[in-house]
Amino acid sequence: MNVLVIGAAGMVGRKLVAALVRDGAVGGVPISGLTLADLQEPDPPVTGMAVKCVAADLSRPGSAETLLADQPELIFHLAAVVSAEAEANFEKGYRINLDGTRLLFEAIRHAGEVQSYCPRVVFTSSIAVFGEPLPAVIGDSHEQTPLTSYGTQKAICELLLADYSRRGLFDGVGIRLPTIAVRPGKPNKAASGFFSGIIREPLSGQEAELPVAESVRHWFASPRAAVGFLLHAAAMDTALLGNQRNLTMPGLAATVGEQIAALERVAGRDAVARIKRVPDATTAGIVAGWPQAFEAERARRLGFVGETSFDEIILIHIEDELGGWIG
Amino acid sequence: MNVLVIGAAGMVGRKLVAALVRDGAVGGVPISGLTLADLQEPDPPVTGMAVKCVAADLSRPGSAETLLADQPELIFHLAAVVSAEAEANFEKGYRINLDGTRLLFEAIRHAGEVQSYCPRVVFTSSIAVFGEPLPAVIGDSHEQTPLTSYGTQKAICELLLADYSRRGLFDGVGIRLPTIAVRPGKPNKAASGFFSGIIREPLSGQEAELPVAESVRHWFASPRAAVGFLLHAAAMDTALLGNQRNLTMPGLAATVGEQIAALERVAGRDAVARIKRVPDATTAGIVAGWPQAFEAERARRLGFVGETSFDEIILIHIEDELGGWIG
Structure with a gap:
């Protein structure tokens, strides 16, 4: 099976590629070729597998067609301009997140006009498709x-994915990822950055700022769970989805206070002492509009598995990013 | 105020134009100029008002810019390829219903870059945005x-309308119309045609075929109510909408049996005798997947008014289409 990963150089993309290379197969079907695409040519993974690394901007006409040259039976589409950038740059957000995705879907449709072709397409959506009104727990049939x-842009791509799948043009699964924590790497300016920062920095002996109250509740999954969602979506029986091709992934609802209590259990009081309360009204205001928890019953029934405690999320970070060591 | 009606030659468009010409104002603001656009140049209404009639295909680049030349403060966008055609012709449906609408929205955005411009945009969406899973009564927060x-395509345009409005690029209201009954004119091949046909034909002394069971329940508004929704959306205080710019219009839930009982009350047993049961499994199957009833509480609270009985819907047809006479 040929596999194409678009957005392979991102945080989740790199972890997905590592899992594909490690397993050598998806759902028991061996991977014969792997194409990794991103705006910048992704680094090739260390593997005996046939890997092609390409720089590609999906929003450029013809780009998607090139990526489909080997008729990949499985396509992961993770590429996106992130939330803050799409908000700051209207045209870029729509061009990359909407037009790029639509050009990919159209290229698949046109490839299917020449010869039989109906790949599995796994698309990463986001809980950002939900907004007002926001119940405390958002059900699977919420608008x-x-x-x-x-x-x-993500909500529009979900609608397109469902319609193309309904028409048999490809076999799509859209997965709405929770906020990913603990994100590895340096602190960033994203409004959600502190959710990872208050865990990651103290574990490395650094101070971290907490801009919101401990009562703030949000919806999390580890990077490892995110890769698990992608692999499950790639191999699942999509007949079970009917025409509802987009699924809210099972996350873990936790308050900042629960995050901090988990950190104390895992890493002790010294680690927690490195969290500095620096209230910030702007961040608090942004976060107040975010979803707090979801039912995600449908995805759970379909076999998607998230974490059950924030302790687990912290331990995964220590295992996968810190080599099992706390600094 | 300059007013632009796109899709002015359609059934609802013509009735909207008649109401605009009759009133000479919207929400108390006099209409100074009226531009009527459709694929074919609309017939000019009889009026002393300044009216421009233009043939325009929104999906052709530059077409929307031409329509905005007079900077209309109020834009009604009703133009669409209907359901059956959009299903039969994938590319045409997306080109007209999605790309055409997006080009209009983009033209408004670009006009606002040159000088201050933020028109009210009233967009007709449809209950076709709802599908599986379908509760018996669909709430205002249903997916x-x-x-x-x-x-x-309608659901995507709703999302675009909400995002452009949130960003202050225009002031949009999307209204999800119920199935319009009684549609005037000849019987057509639409799967929903019989809902109007079993009333319209008997009232004119003609036979009509009923392909489904009397227990089938659906969601209706008269053409007159549809025009009322459009005019209310044009004049309402959109500050009350917040970021939720799309509204399910209040319709009337009625079974086919209730339609027939209303026909008997209004026009007698002879009229009802003209309905011939001709069960059709294909039509019954299509209709089985359709919404039956909605809460529509939000729209009602915001002042949108539909019918309260099917008798009323029949009487409106007799008044508006048959000059008050039953054949």
């Missing part, structure tokens, strides 16, 4: 009323 | 999972 251009 | 390409 999509995004409050950002990013969320709008 | 959009359309089962047709037409419904998909």
Whole structure:
């Protein structure tokens, strides 16, 4: 089976590629060729597998067609301009997140006009498709009323994915990822950055700022769980989806206070002492509009598995990023 | 105020134009100029008002810019390829219903870059944005999972309208119209045609075929109510909408049996005798997947008014289409 990963150089993309190379197969079907695409040519993984690394901008006409040259039976589409950038740059967000995805879907449709072709397409959507009104726990049949251009673009791509799948043009699964924590790497300016920062920095002996109250509740999955979602979506029986091709992934609802309690259990009081309360009204205001928890019953029934405690999320970070060591 | 009506030659478009010409104002603001656009140049209404009639295909680049030349403060966008055609012709449906609408929205955005411009945009969406799973009564926060390409295109345009409005690029209101009954004119091949046919034909002394069971329940508004929704959306205080710019219009839930009982009350047993039961499994199957009833509480609270009985819908047809006479 040929596999194509678009957005392979991102944080989740790199972890997905590592899992594909490690397993050598998806759902028991061996991978014969792997194409990794991103705006910048991704680094090739160390493997005996046939790997092609390409720089590609999906929003450029013809780009998707090139990526489909080997008729990949499985396509992961993770590429996106992130929320803050899509909000700051209207045209870029719509061009990459909407037009790029649509050009990919259209290239698949046109490839299927020449010869039989109906690949599995796994698309990463986001809980940003949800907005006002926000119940405390969002059900699986709740409306999509995004409050950002990013969320709008993801919601539109979900609708396209469902329609193309209904028509048999490809076999799509859209997965709405929770906020990923603990994100590895340096602190960033994203409004959600502190959710990872208050765990990651203290574990490495660094101080971290907490801009919101401990009562703030949000929806999390580890990077490892995210890769698990992608692999499950790639191999699942999509007949079980019917025409509802987009699924809210099972996350873990936790308050900041629960995050901190988990950190104390895992790493002790010294680690927790490195969290500095620096209240920030702007961040608090942004985060107040975010979803707090989801039912995600449908995805759980279909075999998607998230974490059950924030302790687990912290331990995964220590295992996967810190080599099992706390600094 | 300059007013632009796109899709002015359609059934609802013509009735809207008649109401605009009759009133000479919208929400108390006098209409100074009226531009009527459709694929074919619309017939000019009889009026002293300044009216421009233009043939325009929104999906052709530059077409929307031409329509905005007079900077209309109020834009009604009703133009669409209907459901059956959008399903039969994938590319045409997406080109007209999605790309055409997006080009209009983009033209408004670009006009606002040159000088201050933020028109009210009233967009007709449809209950076709709803699909599986379908509760007996669909709430105002129910997800959009359309089962047709037409419904998909309408749902995407709703998302765009909300995002452009949130960003202050225009002041949009999307209204999800119920199935319009009684549609005037000849019987057509639409799967929903019989809902109007079993009333319209008997009232004119003609026979009509009923392909489904009397227990089938659906969601209706008269053409007059549809025009009322459009005019209310044009004049309402959109600050009350917040970021939720799309509204399910209040319709009337009625079974086919209730339609027939209403016909008997209004026009007698002879009229009802003209309905011939001709069960058709294909039509019954299509209709089985359609919404039956909605809460529509939000729209009602915001002042949108539909009918309260099917008798009323029949009487409106007799008044508006038959000059008050039953054949």
